[in-house]
Amino acid sequence: MSVLADQQAGAAAPGSVLDLVPVVPVVVVDDVAAAVPLARALAAGGVPVVELTLRTPAALDAIRAIATEVPEVVIGAGTVTTPGQADAALAAGARFLVSPGATAGLLAHLAALAVPCLPGTATVSEVLAAREAGFTEVKHFPAEASGGTAYLKAVGSVLPDVRFCPTGGIVASTAGEYLALPHVACVGGSWLTPKDAVAAADWARITALAAATVALRP
Numbered sequence: 760m761s762v763l764a765d766q767q768a769g770a771a772a773p774g775s776v777l778d779l780v781p782v783v784p785v786v787v788v789d790d791v792a793a794a795v796p797l798a799r800a801l802a803a804g805g806v807p808v809v810e811l812t813l814r815t816p817a818a819l820d821a822i823r824a825i826a827t828e829v830p831e832v833v834i835g836a837g838t839v840t841t842p843g844q845a846d847a848a849l850a851a852g853a854r855f856l857v858s859p860g861a862t863a864g865l866l867a868h869l870a871a872l873a874v875p876c877l878p879g880t881a882t883v884s885e886v887l888a889a890r891e892a893g894f895t896e897v898k899h900f901p902a903e904a905s906g907g908t909a910y911l912k913a914v915g916s917v918l919p920d921v922r923f924c925p926t927g928g929i930v931a932s933t934a935g936e937y938l939a940l941p942h943v944a945c946v947g948g949s950w951l952t953p954k955d956a957v958a959a960a961d962w963a964r965i966t967a968l969a970a971a972t973v974a975l976r977p
């Protein structure tokens with residue numbers, strides 16, 4: 760059974776976030792009413808995964824709504840910056856956690872959880888700290904601003920046992936360059952759920968944007 764089929768069969772935590780889809784949608788929800796149709800629109804396009812960022816007051820309720828009403832979607836929490844946020848996201852139903860960066864305290868907390876977590880890293884030293892805490896899969900953020908594929912290639916070449924999910928500034932036209940790197944298993948991006956499409960409830964547009972990413976994994 761594929762990783763996705765496995766996830767859809769039950770609401771267990773995924774084994775690895777990186778193997779679910781080529782592009783993990785990084786989602787900001789201002790209005791909780793948008794959460795369920797948005798998740799369904801992504802799934803209809805072949806992307807049954809949402810990284811819902813803890814950047815708005817609606818975020819935890821949105822995670823809860825998707826976890827309850829759209830169980831076929833693997834819902835995770837992004838922008839987790841404290842242990843307390845990690846716990847709140849899990850209590851709301853998140854099945855994976857992503858952080859933009861990591862302190863020693865956050866790494867230790869995430870490492871003890873039963874769900875997959877992607878700590879954020881930008882430098883070799885940060886990846887080494889994450890690896891020391893037990894992580895061989897990390898988010899690489901902010902990907903474009905810190906040097907794009909050339910930088911990530913250099914970082915990855917000295918850490919062959921680490922797999923990366925680069926995020927930050929990646930768009931449809933550049934995702935393929937990242938996915939072609941051997942140590943990049945998926946990328947993250949917000950371009951699948953543009954703010955204006957969400958505000959206009961243009962779910963068909965989101966489904967089309969999601970569908971266009973499915974074939975991106977080489």
Ligand code: 3PG
Binds near residue numbers: 838859928947949
């Ligand atoms: C993230 O939280 O991973 C980033 O904010 C997503 O970056 P993007 O909006 O540039 O895709």
